[in-house]
Structures are given as structure tokens and as C-alpha cells.
Amino acid sequence: xxxxxxxxxxxxxxxxxxxxxxxxxxxxxxxxxxxxxxxxxxxxxxxxxxxxxxxxxxxxxxxxxxxxxxxxxxxxxxxxxxxxxxxxxxxxxxxxxxxxxxxxxxxxxxxxxxxxxxxxxxxxxxxxxxxxxxxxxxxxxxxxxxxxxxxxxxxxxxxxxxxxxxxxxxxxxxxxxxxxxxxxxxxxxxxxxxxxxxxxxxxxxxxxxxxxxxxxxxxxxxxxxxxxxxxxxxxxxxxxxxxxxxxxxxxxxxxxxxxxxxxxxxxxxxxxxxxxxxxxxxxxxxxxxxxxxxxxxxxxxxxx
Amino acid sequence: xxxxxxxxxxxxxxxxxxxxxxxxxxxxxxxxxxxxxxxxxxxxxxxxxxxxxxxxxxxxxxxxxxxxxxxxxxxxxxxxxxxxxxxxxxxxxxxxxxxxxxxxxxxxxxxxxxxxxxxxxxxxxxxxxxxxxxxxxxxxxxxxxxxxxxxxxxxxxxxxxxxxxxxxxxxxxxxxxxxxxxxxxxxxxxxxxxxxxxxxxxxxxxxxxxxxxxxxxxxxxxxxxxxxxxxxxxxxxxxxxxxxxxxxxxxxxxxxxxxxxxxxxxxxxxxxxxxxxxxxxxxxxxxxxxxxxxxxxxxxxxxx
Numbered sequence: 001x002x003x004x005x006x007x008x009x010x011x012x013x014x015x016x017x018x019x020x021x022x023x024x025x026x027x028x029x030x031x032x033x034x035x036x037x038x039x040x041x042x043x044x045x046x047x048x049x050x051x052x053x054x055x056x057x058x059x060x061x062x063x064x065x066x067x068x069x070x071x072x073x074x075x076x077x078x079x080x081x082x083x084x085x086x087x088x089x090x091x092x093x094x095x096x097x098x099x100x101x102x103x104x105x106x107x108x109x110x111x112x113x114x115x116x117x118x119x120x121x122x123x124x125x126x127x128x129x130x131x132x133x134x135x136x137x138x139x140x141x142x143x144x145x146x147x148x149x150x151x152x153x154x155x156x157x158x159x160x161x162x163x164x165x166x167x168x169x170x171x172x173x174x175x176x177x178x179x180x181x182x183x184x185x186x187x188x189x190x191x192x193x194x195x196x197x198x199x200x201x202x203x204x205x206x207x208x209x210x211x212x213x214x215x216x217x218x219x220x221x222x223x224x225x226x227x228x229x230x231x232x233x234x235x236x237x238x239x240x241x242x243x244x245x246x247x248x249x250x251x252x253x254x255x256x257x258x259x260x261x262x263x264x265x266x267x268x269x270x271x272x273x274x275x276x277x278x279x280x281x282x283x284x285x286x287x288x289x290x291x292x293x294x295x296x297x298x299x300x301x302x303x304x
Numbered sequence: 305x306x307x308x309x310x311x312x313x314x315x316x317x318x319x320x321x322x323x324x325x326x327x328x329x330x331x332x333x334x335x336x337x338x339x340x341x342x343x344x345x346x347x348x349x350x351x352x353x354x355x356x357x358x359x360x361x362x363x364x365x366x367x368x369x370x371x372x373x374x375x376x377x378x379x380x381x382x383x384x385x386x387x388x389x390x391x392x393x394x395x396x397x398x399x400x401x402x403x404x405x406x407x408x409x410x411x412x413x414x415x416x417x418x419x420x421x422x423x424x425x426x427x428x429x430x431x432x433x434x435x436x437x438x439x440x441x442x443x444x445x446x447x448x449x450x451x452x453x454x455x456x457x458x459x460x461x462x463x464x465x466x467x468x469x470x471x472x473x474x475x476x477x478x479x480x481x482x483x484x485x486x487x488x489x490x491x492x493x494x495x496x497x498x499x500x501x502x503x504x505x506x507x508x509x510x511x512x513x514x515x516x517x518x519x520x521x522x523x524x525x526x527x528x529x530x531x532x533x534x535x536x537x538x539x540x541x542x543x544x545x546x547x548x549x550x551x552x553x554x555x556x557x558x559x560x561x562x563x564x565x566x567x568x569x570x571x572x573x574x575x576x577x578x579x580x581x582x583x584x585x586x587x588x589x590x591x592x593x594x595x596x597x598x599x600x601x602x603x604x605x606x607x608x
Contacts (some may be wrong), residue, residue: 027488048361075384088488089488121451182357184392184393185529185531185532185533186529187529187530187531188531205512207512208509208512209512209513209524209526217602218529218602219603219606220526220529220604220606221604222513222524222526222604225489225490225491225515225522225524226489226491227489227491228489228493229489256456256606256607259606260606260607260608263606263608272376293608297608298521298522299522299523299524300523300524300525300526300604302523302525302563302564302567303560303564304564304567304597304601
């Protein structure tokens with residue numbers, strides 16, 4: 001089934017304890033679509049960049065079968081830019097600079113050829129823009145997955161609460177879940193979110209794995225214990241991309257299949273952190289992905 | 305097979321966001337033996353208390369089939385006392401008061417009837433005392449499991465390093481693993497610990513579960529997501545007690561059985577945190593334990 005992803009396509013400049021980068025390709029939708037491209041070839045992107053965005057990077061997306069018809073290129077404008085520095089623990093980071101540029105007035109245009117999408121992934125951007133995408137689709141997708149962040153919980157809380165009523169799955173990290181609900185225990189936070197709209201809640205805990213909540217069921221997927229986390233940027237988006245990519249590929253939104261989707265998402269995220277930015281996501285093989293998934297099975301399987 | 309546990313039997317006074325206690329029964333060996341008592345009835349305790357320790361509390365241990373022949377009662381002396389206050393996140397705590405009392409000159413005497421023990425659990429206490437126990441056993445147990453803490457890594461590092469050469473399994477939390485090795489990544493920390501003596505390393509991550517490292521294999525067990533953590537005191541010791549209790553019961557130290565033992569340990573720990581101190585550990589039923597273990601299976605099982 002076809003997947004539509006909306007979100008940022010951006011430049012990032014990153015500093016980690018292992019080094020720093022110049023401007024490299026980044027943005028939530030970049031990570032999501034690249035990750036999903038290993039599962040589905042019906043992979044449609046809605047985003048906006050400036051005329052400073054190099055064709056070579058768009059070519060990367062095209063090579064992965066990502067449909068860029070919905071990628072607007074604004075002449076005379078600049079691409080969204082974010083730079084950040086990670087602390088030694090790699091779990092916390094400081095934003096050094098944010099230039100909204102083309103994102104300031106992002107008007108998400110949905111090409112006609114995208115209208116039949118069954119799976120909608122609302123990558124992190126302003127809730128008002130995410131809602132616009134839902135409203136511009138003539139048919140409601142089978143599954144709408146929303147990612148958001150602390151910034152929007154702070155400055156666009158009412159918009160976010162309205163949007164939550166329209167989505168099926170919310171993907172947030174543990175701190176965002178707590179901030180959104182005022183509940184410290186993640187079981188309680190997830191229960192509260194499930195009263196706000198989404199029937200399913202995924203709480204990402206970074207190196208501590210991810211939790212899936214749906215009705216009265218909980219599933220926990222570990223993160224792969226890694227010797228080295230080189231750069232965590234985009235890991236959460238890559239996780240979301242693997243998750244919805246697997247669902248779109250299999251067209252099965254049962255709890256059991258969402259569990260599998262979370263394992264695939266976790267496997268994809270474990271690749272993402274191995275190199276700077278999205279570099280590791282550019283040329284994975286099916287064998288590498290299957291091998292990584294097998295590691296998850298070994299890691300968490302036990303018999304009583 | 306018979307289990308020998310050495311460690312503190314103590315009074316604790318606890319403050320959590322949910323309330324505070326007067327002096328209640330605590331101590332590493334208390335939690336370990338109570339937890340192990342649900343798995344094995346050959347459960348021998350070596351510890352020391354003062355004459356202020358009430359017989360009613362010793363009766364609790366006896367009711368659980370714990371052999372208290374090795375529990376010394378020092379006339380005219382006082383029981384070890386610790387008081388602490390948990391922060392709102394329940395993951396960090398401040399020590400308010402420590403009175404070593406009888407623990408200051410603890411000389412662990414091993415009754416003859418304990419000499420045949422196959423499983424030795426060295427609960428948290430000074431490494432020199434833990435080593436004395438090993439040296440006083442005429443036959444080396446089949447499996448020696450060591451628990452320790454940041455205090456001993458700080459003030460008795462050389463003793464601890466010597467002791468590590470003699471043990472099979474080290475159980476520590478994530479911060480202790482990092483402190484002991486200087487490695488941030490737990491995979492690297494575990495590998496380094498495995499060069500220090502223990503062939504198997506268990507790293508407890510509290511609400512984030514536990515990792516088991518042995519040779520080139522890793523197993524991850526989640527912690528049960530709980531609505532309420534009432535009091536985390538003793539959860540790590542309870543985990544260790546369930547772990548070694550299951551091993552002693554089954555007399556199987558294979559990797560696959562250690563995985564099961566970790567699941568049982570995690571299940572026991574999930575009970576411990578539900579009430580103050582060791583209260584919840586006093587009257588569990590086999591059905592409750594099996595039900596909790598089943599929840600772990602549901603929580604982490606997936607099929608690809």
C-alpha cells in the first residue's frame with residue numbers, strides 16, 4: 001500500500017564527541033522516507049526546500065524509489081537548517097542554531113497522484129501543517145501516524161491537542177509523553193494519551209528501547225546494545241520510517257504486526273546511529289537488515 | 305541444590321513521594337533470601353544483627369524456610385541501620401543516615417551445615433567480607449554470584465578487583481558498571497568486566513530492564529512497565545534472589561537457563577517495588593509469580 005510522508009527535508013550541522021560535520025542532509029521526512037524505502041516502493045514525499053538544496057541529494061531520494069513530486073523547491077529561498085551539539089552521554093543535546101527559512105511558510109501541497117495513499121506518516125513539523133495534510137486528503141488514510149516534539153507541546157499545545165483527535169498512532173519519546181500528559185509513569189502517560197485521540201501509542205526510550213500501547217496490551221522492544229553510538233540524529237525518525245514502512249508493505253495494522261513493525265523500526269534505527277546523519281541509511285542491503293532483525297530475536301527470546 | 309547467601313540484615317527507614325516508614329526490616333540478604341525462598345527451600349543465610357533485632361522478624365525468615373543458623377545475634381550491639389529519601393523520579397535517592405553498628409566488625413561464620421552449598425550469593429557488603437566467605441568454604445561452590453555497589457568501587461577498589469577474580473557472575477547496575485570500567489557503553493563495560501574475572505555479567509537498568517552478557521551472547525529482559533513504583537528499595541537484591549533462586553532450584557547454569565533466571569528475577573523485583581520495604585515479599589503465591597512471569601512473556605514476545 002502507498003505511504004505518504006510529510007515533514008522536513010533539511011540541512012543539519014552536527015557535533016558529537018566523535019567529530020563534527022558541515023551541512024549535511026537531514027530532516028525528519030528524509031530519515032522517514034529513506035528508512036521506509038527498504039520496505040515499500042510506494043513512498044511519497046511532501047516537503048519543501050530552498051534552491052540551495054543540491055540536486056545530488058534529491059537524486060539520493062529518487063534512487064531509493066522515493067516519489068519527490070510533492071517536494072517543493074522554493075526559488076530564492078533557503079532550506080531549513082538546524083545545528084546541534086551532543087553531550088558526552090549522547091542522550092542530550094543543545095541546539096546551536098535553527099533557521100526556519102522555507103519551513104516558516106510551508107504550505108503542504110498534495111499532488112493528485114498521492115491522493116490514494118493508505119498510510120500517512122506525519123513527520124515532526126508544526127501541528128497546524130500536519131493537520132492541513134490530513135484535511136487536504138480526499139479520503140482518510142487507513143492509518144495516520146503522528147510524530148511530534150517538545151517544542152510543539154510547548155508553543156502549539158492547542159493545535160496539537162486538536163490534531164491528536166484525528167490520528168491513530170502517536171510516536172513520542174518518554175520525555176515528550178510525560179510533558180504532554182503530566183504523568184511520570186509511562187503506563188499512565190500512554191493511557192492518558194489514548195484518551196486524547198490515538199488508539200495506539202508508541203513511546204521511544206532511545207537506548208532503552210520502545211513501548212507499544214494499544215487497548216490493554218503492552219509490547220516492549222529493546223534497543224540493540226551498541227558498542228558505539230556515533231550520532232543519534234534521526235534515529236527516532238528512522239524508527240518511525242521502519243515502523244510505518246513495514247505496515248504499508250504488509251497492509252496489516254493488527255497488534256501482532258505492529259509488534260513486528262516496531263522490531264523493524266528498531267533495527268533500522270540501530271543502523272542510523274552508526275554514522276553521521278543519514279549516511280548509513282543510503283546503502284543498506286536486505287541481508288544486513290535481516291541480520292540485524294535476527295539479532296533482536298536473539299537478544300530478547302527466551303523459553304520458560 | 306542448596307544456596308548460601310551472605311549480606312546485610314538491617315533496619316531501614318525510608319521516605320518516598322508516597323510516604324515514609326519507621327524502622328522496617330531491610331538489608332541485601334533479607335531481600336535476596338526472601339526472594340529465593342519462592343524457588344528453593346535449601347536457603348542458608350549468613351549475616352549479623354544486634355540484640356535490638358526482633359524475633360518476630362527472624363520468624364518471618366524461618367516461615368519462608370530460610371535457615372538462620374548462620375545469623376549471628378550480637379548481644380549489647382545494634383543492627384545495621386540505613387535511612388534514605390527517594391527523589392520524585394524514584395531513580396535517585398539521598399542517604400540520610402548510615403549506622404554500621406554490627407556490620408563494622410562482621411566476621412562471617414559459616415556453620416558446618418552450610419558447607420555443602422552449591423550456589424553462593426555474595427550480597428552487597430564489603431568485598432573483604434565477601435572474600436572471607438569464599439575462603440571459608442571447604443569446597444568451591446558450583447556458581448558464585450557477586451553483587452556490589454558504588455561505595456566499594458570507590459573505597460575498596462583493590463579488594464573488589466581481587467574478589468572479582470574469584471567469582472562467576474557479577475551483578476551491578478548500569479552506573480556501577482560504568483564506574484568500575486570507565487566505559488560508557490554497557491557492551492564495552494561488560495566486555496571489560498569479563499576480563500576481570502566473572503565470565504558472566506548482569507547489568508541492571510532499573511525500570512529499563514536488565515542485560516545478561518556471557519561469551520559473545522547478550523540477552524535483554526525488560527522491566528515490567530508499572531503504573532506506580534511505590535518504593536524501589538531492595539528491588540535489585542530481590543532480582544538477584546530470584547535469579548540465583550531459580551538457578552539453585554534447577555541446578556542448570558546454561559545461558560538459556562540464566563535467561564529464564566533473569567525473567568524470574570525481574571518478576572520478583574516487580575513485586576518488591578509495589579509496597580514499602582520487603583512487605584510485598586512476605587506472602588506471594590506461586591500463582592501470582594507465574595502470572596507475573598506470563599506478563600513478561602506477553603510483554604516481549606513477537607513472531608516474525
